[in-house]
Amino acid sequence: HQQAHTCSRTGPLSAPFLTSPPWRTMASGEEDGTVDEKENNNKKKTKSALATAWLTFYNIAMTAGWLVLAMAMVRFYIQKGSHKGLYRSIARTLNNYCIDFILGIVRTSVIVTGVQVCSRIFMVWFITNSIRQIQNEESVILFLVVWTVTEITRYSYYTFKLLHHLPYFIKWARYNLFIVLYPLGVIGELLTIYAALPFVRRTGMYSMRLPNKYNVSFDYYYCLIIVMLSYIPLFPQLYFHMLRQRRRVLHGEIIVEKDD
Numbered sequence: 079h080q081q082a083h084t085c086s087r088t089g090p091l092s093a094p095f096l097t098s099p100p101w102r103t104m105a106s107g108e109e110d111g112t113v114d115e116k117e118n119n120n121k122k123k124t125k126s127a128l129a130t131a132w133l134t135f136y137n138i139a140m141t142a143g144w145l146v147l148a149m150a151m152v153r154f155y156i157q158k159g160s161h162k163g164l165y166r167s168i169a170r171t172l173n174n175y176c177i178d179f180i181l182g183i184v185r186t187s188v189i190v191t192g193v194q195v196c197s198r199i200f201m202v203w204f205i206t207n208s209i210r211q212i213q214n215e216e217s218v219i220l221f222l223v224v225w226t227v228t229e230i231t232r233y234s235y236y237t238f239k240l241l242h243h244l245p246y247f248i249k250w251a252r253y254n255l256f257i258v259l260y261p262l263g264v265i266g267e268l269l270t271i272y273a274a275l276p277f278v279r280r281t282g283m284y285s286m287r288l289p290n291k292y293n294v295s296f297d298y299y300y301c302l303i304i305v306m307l308s309y310i311p312l313f314p315q316l317y318f319h320m321l322r323q324r325r326r327v328l329h330g331e332i333i334v335e336k337d338d
């Protein structure tokens with residue numbers, strides 16, 4: 079079963095309905111198949127063409143979105159000569175692009191992508207958007223710059239790969255830059271949560287104290303500490319996952335991974 083999983087990840091496109099490749103059924107269908115089989119194959123072909131078209135459009139839109147964000151940040155810095163107010167100026171655009179909507183459409187690792195997406199949503203909506211007082215921290219700029227470089231590289235990699243014209247430098251960047259960018263991103267995120275702690279403790283933000291009618295107590299301050307600690311077991315898993323992907327894509331190693 080594990081072997082089969084590894085093989086399916088090497089297909090040209092990762093959409094789940096391509097796990098059973100259309101060309102295999104097509105061959106048998108065209109040679110000795112019935113009319114029904116041929117119709118079935120045609121439907122599968124149309125479906126996969128539509129998926130490719132949709133994914134290509136999606137990836138181009140995401141690359142463009144992150145490029146717009148990058149340009150907005152550079153323009154802001156050139157005009158103001160400072161990073162103060164930068165987050166506020168790009169917050170709305172960032173809200174639109176921090177989530178990856180393709181979970182379940184492509185054969186990506188649900189756990190790895192899930193953790194990644196949760197941490198992005200958490201950083202944007204539950205920390206930086208919610209606490210104006212920390213928006214001008216240098217650490218916010220650090221994770222913003224790191225995310226932006228990462229996502230421009232990642233989505234342009236997917237786009238060019240789908241178009242079968244992948245320049246080597248983009249492949250190289252996708253599977254090398256993360257070695258430095260991932261730790262830098264984590265440092266930026268952790269320092270930002272750390273900067274939020276005094277404010278959260280002082281205001282009791284998102285917290286529920288007893289007594290209340292629900293008889294439930296929740297302390298966002300300790301929740302933030304738990305989130306910070308959760309980076310210790312979770313981040314190495316994401317990092318080693320990317321190192322394995324790097325060996326697979328750049329050095330052609332066959333990696334046998336457990337199914338999520």
Ligand SMILES: CCCCCCCCCCCCC[C@@H](O)CC(=O)SCCNC(=O)CCNC(=O)[C@H](O)C(C)(C)COP(=O)(O)OP(=O)(O)OC[C@H]1O[C@@H](n2cnc3c(N)ncnc32)[C@H](O)[C@@H]1OP(=O)(O)O
Binds near residue numbers: 200309
């Ligand atoms: C409620 C409280 C929550 C608190 C959470 C606390 C979490 C704590 C730990 C989290 C730490 C996260 C820190 C992080 O936010 C910091 C940063 O991100 S800093 C910036 C640097 N980051 C990176 O470099 C990220 C690199 N990581 C990745 O790219 C990931 O591994 C990931 C995006 C998550 C995806 O992983 P996966 O290996 O599954 O994806 P692949 O790209 O290899 O894709 C697999 C196959 O699917 C195809 N695919 C995927 N997406 C697309 C697409 N959009 N279009 C077309 N095809 C796609 C891809 O081509 C692969 O196909 P194949 O196998 O055939 O090559």
